[in-house]
Structures are given as structure tokens and as C-alpha cells.
Amino acid sequence: MLPSLLRRTIGGLAVVAGVITLTFFLLRLAPGDPTERLLGPTATAEQVSAQRHVLGLDRPLPAQYAAWVSRFVRGDWGSSISTGRPVRGMLATAWPATVRLVGISLVLSYLLGIVIGAVQATAGRRVDTTLSVATVTLFAMPGYWLGLMLVMLFTYRARILPSFGSRGFDADFLPPAARLADALRHLALPLATLTLVGLGGTARFVRGAMRDVQHAPFITVARAKGITEGRVTRHHILRNALVPVVTLLGLSLPALFSGAVFIEAIFAWPGVGRVLVEGVQARDYPVVMAATAVSALLVVAGNLLADVLAAVVDPRLREPAA
Amino acid sequence: MTRLAADGRARFGAALLCAAVLAALLAPLITTIAPAVQRDVVATRFLPPLAHDLHGVLHPLGTDRLGRDVWARLAYGARISLGVGSLAVLISTVLGVLVGTVAGTWQGRLGALLLAVTDFALALPRVVLLLLLAALWRPSAALVVVVLGVTGWMSVARLVHGEARLAASRPFAESARALGASRLRLLRHHVLPNALTPAIVGAALGFGNAILLEAGLSFLGVGVQPPAPSWGSMIASGRDTLVNAPWVAAAPGIALVLVVVAATLLGDALHDALDPARSDVRGETGAALSGS
Numbered sequence: 001m002l003p004s005l006l007r008r009t010i011g012g013l014a015v016v017a018g019v020i021t022l023t024f025f026l027l028r029l030a031p032g033d034p035t036e037r038l039l040g041p042t043a044t045a046e047q048v049s050a051q052r053h054v055l056g057l058d059r060p061l062p063a064q065y066a067a068w069v070s071r072f073v074r075g076d077w078g079s080s081i082s083t084g085r086p087v088r089g090m091l092a093t094a095w096p097a098t099v100r101l102v103g104i105s106l107v108l109s110y111l112l113g114i115v116i117g118a119v120q121a122t123a124g125r126r127v128d129t130t131l132s133v134a135t136v137t138l139f140a141m142p143g144y145w146l147g148l149m150l151v152m153l154f155t156y157r158a159r160i161l162p163s164f165g166s167r168g169f170d171a172d173f174l175p176p177a178a179r180l181a182d183a184l185r186h187l188a189l190p191l192a193t194l195t196l197v198g199l200g201g202t203a204r205f206v207r208g209a210m211r212d213v214q215h216a217p218f219i220t221v222a223r224a225k226g227i228t229e230g231r232v233t234r235h236h237i238l239r240n241a242l243v244p245v246v247t248l249l250g251l252s253l254p255a256l257f258s259g260a261v262f263i264e265a266i267f268a269w270p271g272v273g274r275v276l277v278e279g280v281q282a283r284d285y286p287v288v289m290a291a292t293a294v295s296a297l298l299v300v301a302g303n304l305l306a307d308v309l310a311a312v313v314d315p316r317l318r319e320p321a322a
Numbered sequence: 323m324t325r326l327a328a329d330g331r332a333r334f335g336a337a338l339l340c341a342a343v344l345a346a347l348l349a350p351l352i353t354t355i356a357p358a359v360q361r362d363v364v365a366t367r368f369l370p371p372l373a374h375d376l377h378g379v380l381h382p383l384g385t386d387r388l389g390r391d392v393w394a395r396l397a398y399g400a401r402i403s404l405g406v407g408s409l410a411v412l413i414s415t416v417l418g419v420l421v422g423t424v425a426g427t428w429q430g431r432l433g434a435l436l437l438a439v440t441d442f443a444l445a446l447p448r449v450v451l452l453l454l455l456a457a458l459w460r461p462s463a464a465l466v467v468v469v470l471g472v473t474g475w476m477s478v479a480r481l482v483h484g485e486a487r488l489a490a491s492r493p494f495a496e497s498a499r500a501l502g503a504s505r506l507r508l509l510r511h512h513v514l515p516n517a518l519t520p521a522i523v524g525a526a527l528g529f530g531n532a533i534l535l536e537a538g539l540s541f542l543g544v545g546v547q548p549p550a551p552s553w554g555s556m557i558a559s560g561r562d563t564l565v566n567a568p569w570v571a572a573a574p575g576i577a578l579v580l581v582v583v584a585a586t587l588l589g590d591a592l593h594d595a596l597d598p599a600r601s602d603v604r605g606e607t608g609a610a611l612s613g614s
Contacts, residue, residue, distance in 0.1 A: 015445045022446075023454060030458030140582035142534050144541050145557050145575035152564045152571075258449030262538055277542065280453055292450055299445070 008307055012300035019296040020072075020289065024065055027285055033057060034081040034283040055081065068289065078286035080279075087290045090275055095294055097166055098271035102260050102298075105191050109198035110249065114242070116199070117206025121214065121241075122233055131203070138200030144262040147193040151266075154189060161188050164268050190267040194259060198252070205248055209241035216240075243314045250306025253299050272298070326595040335588030342581050346400035353394040354380050357551045363389045368567045386556075386570045387563050395551035396573055402552045403581070406467050407533040413471025414532075415525045418478025423517050425479070426486025427509045437483065444476040452539060463546045466539055470532050478528065481520035489516035519596045526589030530582035537578055553578050 035043075035051040043051075052058045056067070071078065077087040116135065120128045154161040162168065168182045213219065214237055222236045223229075261273035268274070272295050279287035326332045345352065360366075366375045366389030374380055375389075383392040425436035455469045489495060495512045503511075539545030540554030548555055553574040560571025 012445075015442060018442060019446055019450075022451075026451075026454050026458065030454075031460075136583050136586055137579060140530060140534075140579050140586055142537060142541075142557075142575065142578060144538065145571070145578065148557065148561055148564060148571055149575070152568055156565050254445065254448060261449050261453070262541070265542065276450065277453065280458070283458075288454070292454075295450060296446075303445070 005304070005307070008304055012304060016293065016296045016300055020069070020293050021065075023289060023292045024068065025061070027283075027288060028061055028064070034285060037282055038081060072290070072293065077290045080284050080287050082282040082284050082287075087286050090287065091272065091290055091294050094270060094272045094275045094291075095298070097269060098257075098260060098264070098273065098295075099298065101187070101190055101194065101263070101269060101271060102256055104187075105194040105198060106249070106253075106256060108191070108195045110202055110245075112195070113199050113202025114206050114238075114245065116203040118210060118233070118238055120203065120207040121210035121237070128207075132207075135200040135203040135207075138196055139204060141197060141200070142262075143193055143197040143259045144266050146197060147189070147263055147266040150189050150193055162186050163189055166270055190263050190269050193266075194256070194263050197259060198256060201252070202245070202248075206241060206245055209244050210237055213237050213240045239313070243310065246306060246310040246313050249309065250303040253302040253306070257295060257299055326591060329591040329595065331587040332591035332595070335584040335586075335591065338580055338584035339588065342400055342404060342577075342584070345397050346404050349394070349397040349401065353391065353397050354382075355391045355394055357390065357394040357398040358549050360388050360390060365389075368563070370567075371569055383573050384567065384569045386559060387567065392556075392570060392573050395556055396553070396577055399551035399553045399556060399574065400577070402463060402546055402550060403533050403536060403554075403578070406463055406470070406536045406546070407529050409467045410470035410474065410532040410536070411525050411529045413467070414474035414528060415478055415521055417471070417475035418524065419482050419514075419517065419521045421475065421479040422482025422521075423486045423509055423513050425483050426517070427490050427505055427513050429487065429490065436479075440476050440479050440483075443473075444480070446473075448473050449535075449538070452535065453542070453544065461539075461544050461547055463550075466536055466545050470535055474528055474532060478521060478524040481524045482517045485520050486513045486517040489513045523589055523593045523596065526585055526592055530585035530589075533578065533585075534582060537574075 033052070035048050035055065035057070039047055039051060049058070056064060059067075075088070077091070079086050080090065116131060120131045120135075123131075151163040155163040162185055166183065166186050167179075168174075168186070171179055171182050174182060219232060219236055222232050227236075257273075260271065261277065263269065264271045264273035265277055272291055275287060276291040276295065278284075279291055361375075361377065366377075366385055367387050369375055369381050369385040369389075371384040371392075372380070372382060373384060375385070379391075381391050381393065383396065385391055386395070421436050421440060425433040425440075427433075451473055452469055455465070459465055490508065490513050492512075495508060498508055498512055536545060537552065537554030537557065540552040541558045543555070543558065545554055546552040548559075556574040557571050557578075560567070560569075560574070563570055
């Protein structure tokens, strides 16, 4: 277990390094740079080149890259070019918001997805078909559109849930209980959107995995031994079907994170995705680099967590002690 | 093929996709007005579905805030969505089949390297890359096609590689090797035909995904640029008018869901029909178990 975990960690760090490198060179090779936006269209060529010198953009690319990496590793993430705010501060407030949204929605969509998939695999044909139609529809639904429709229903029509940000403007002045309620009300719509969209894929996958296990010889043996049907379903079919599901959990993290970028844009959720989108639009190099690095780190950390979980579910994955 | 025709999911999916393609091709014939026409904006904006405007033109799905016909934009937008989606899937399928079959045939160092690259690319956050590429260069339909194609081949490569590896180690491939066939011949005549099944399934499932992502990029304003009608940018423009004209955002979203559902169902049905092992199990053991 430990050696393989170490190997995975090194592999994960390689992915992060790759993402950072790729982003760096994509950013620099693309036309346009932050000084144009900073100085506006009336700036003279001298002003632009002076500003580029101040920002260090006139140095050779490999030197800029090396300088950025060494500062990033030491914790000096620089300041935003467009707002002047320190990038570390921006991300320090942003990443917990993203983890809260993505983490809760991951847990919810997997729990609900496993239940729905298991019901489909064991129930009769009619229930299965009805639920299949529902899960395929959810699976095909773009998160940003579902989010808008929920906003229309719950914010504009029913007027019961907020659709903007993670807390009300008066949140600081509320007593603790009311503040919690306020946070939950703001969480409701983005969380529901992200969960519903993830749910469809999970339920479809669980149903398929259980169907595959259902006909394995050891299930026939279990039934032949006289074990009750409920016990066979829970302990023999579901347990074995969960192994690929947990692996899927790790693989679906990048997709979930991508989905969160759209959801954060819709609901003005103050997370990493929003920082990233705004940074990209302003060609804000330090912000984009740090936001990409943090999102890659979050995804890799989630993948490692899924590996550990897979070993918990499936004893065969635990390497025997030598 | 007969098995596919007997599958309700396949019939439904194929019928829906055909309808969407027809709507895209015949857009000028089935719409009452061109998609970008704006006349008296104040008099013709936010007309509800099935309303006639003061010029007597019928708007089956109403108009948006510039008085443009939503149904016409939907039909012309299908050209962009379906076109971008299918071209992107074509690129990613070709790339995926290439990487998968080569890695399956040359199983030594080259195969390991290709697999490592695939796993690496699979772990990259795709939307972040898409955002960067699309936002940094001048957004256009061609760029979206290339970007979606280049970032979407990994899952096809994984599917194809599994099948290619199996085919390359089967007796018929080994005897071809023993008879002195080159790797290239092995790849062309023995591995590739066997690897096409997962490629077709992967393409059908990837098509829905590509359409969703194209719309997503256009929604964020970094995809196909206005005034060209794209389903994603239609949803984005309907966002501001959710209160007084919900149909502007609802219509393209429903179209998107229907097309992606159709592609997914067709992919599922193809997967079951092309995988004889699975249907055999269902046919025999499945029947035996449910009968007992």
C-alpha cells in the first residue's frame, strides 16, 4: 500500500508540474499580454515596453519560467497584475469555497447515485426504464443550463432561494444560527445543480457495474448456499460493484472540477473557478498560473484519496506485505 | 445490425439525431425568418412562443431581446452545434484510434510511453485547458473544433488500446507474426479491424460530450462568436431575460439535452450490440437466473 501510494504521489506531482508548464507556455505564446489592458489603448510604445520591463515580461521565456517556479515553490505567488491584490490571498479565500461546493456535491451525488443504480439493477423492468430515462436526461444536461432553470424556478418564480454568491450582504451582522442558515440557503442552488448533474453519470455506472457482477459464478454460488436475496445484493453484488465505482470517483474529479467552473460563473460563487475565468479574461498571468496550479493540486489530491478508498473497499488492491 | 434495429434505445436515438440533422440542413425551409433579422426591436422583442409580430410573421418559439426569432436561431444553431461536435469527435477518434492501436501493437517501450502520455493527458483538467486555449487566441468555430478534438482523444485511446492489445496477442495475430508479417501489416490487417468496435462506441459517447463543451465555451463567451447563432451563446443571452422571457434560455437547453440524450442512448445500444460476450451472458445465464 505505502510504496504504491508513494509512486502515485510522485505521478501526481508530475501531472501538476506538467499542467503548470503547459499553462505557462500557452499563456506566453498566446497573442496579447496584460500590459495592453493595464495601460489602455492610448499608451505609447515606450510606456508599454517600460511596463513590460517592470513586470519582467521582456526577459527570455525560460528565465521567466524558472523565476516563476522558484518563487512559487517558496510561497511567493506574486500579485495580480490587474488588481494588485496578492494572489495567495485571493486563492486562500477561494479554494475552501470550491472544496466545500465540490466535496459536498461529490459525496451527495455518489450516495444518491449508488442508491439509484442499485435500485435499478435489482428492481423490475418498469422501474428500471423510468429511472434510466431520468438518469440519462440528467447525464445529458449541461450544468450551467440546469443552474439557470433552477434560478428561474426558485429565485424568480418561487422567490425562496438566493442565486448570487456564498453569503448575504448582512451575513457578518447575523447571530451564528442565522448565519449558518444564510450560508446553507446560498449553497442550496449551486450544490443542487452540481449534484444533479453528477448523479446521472454515477447511477448509470453503478447500474452497469452491478449488472456485470450479477451473473458472475460466485453470485450463483452464494444463492445456491441459501443466502437471502437481500444479503446477496448488499454483500456480494454491491460490494464488488463498488470497486470500479470508487475508481471512477477519482477519474471523475477533473470533470467535476470543470463543471464547478461553469457553476461558479453562474452563481457568482467565490471559488477557484471564478478566479481562473476572471484571470484568463484579463490576461492576468500570476493569477491564472496560481489558479491552475491550485486546481491541478486539488484534482491530484482527490485522485490519491480515491486510490486509498479503493484499497479500503477492495482488499485485493492492498499489496501483500513482503 | 438487426440487434441494433431491435433496440428501442437505438431507434429513439437515431430518430432524434436524424431529426436534428434534418433541421440543421433544411433550416431555411422550416423557419419563417432568417436568424439574424432584427426589425423594429421594441415592437418585436420578447414575443412569447406562437405569437405573430406586427409584420404578420409567426414566431413558433417566440423572440429574444433583439426581436430575433428563437426557432430560426435554434435551427441555424444546430448547424454549428452538430458540425462542431462531429468534426471534433472525428479528430479525437482518429487520434485515439491511432494512439490506441499503435500502443497495442508495439507493446514494448513505445506502448508504455504512449500509455503514460494518455494517462497524463487524462489527468489534465480539460475545461481549464479549453478556457485557456479558447480565451487566449481569437475565439472561432475552427479553434473550438481543434481544441475539443485535441483534448478529447484519451478515452477513445484507452478503450481502443484494451481491444488492440487483446487482438495483438490472439493466435491469428501471433501466427501472422510467425509468418513474417511486419508490425505495420499486423496493425492494419489484424489489430485495427478489431479495435474499431470500441472506437465507434467511444465516438458516439464523445459526440454528446463535445456538443456540451462547445455550448459551454460559447456560453462563457469564448466559443463561437455572436451574431452567429450557437446554442451555448443563446443560453447565455437568455440568462439576462430569465424573468420576462424564459423561453429564450429554455429552448436551446432543451434542444441540447435531447441531442445529447440521443447520442448517449445510441452509444449505449451500440455498446451492447457490438459486444457479443455481454449479450450472451444476458441471453442465457440471465434468462436462467431470472427464471429460477
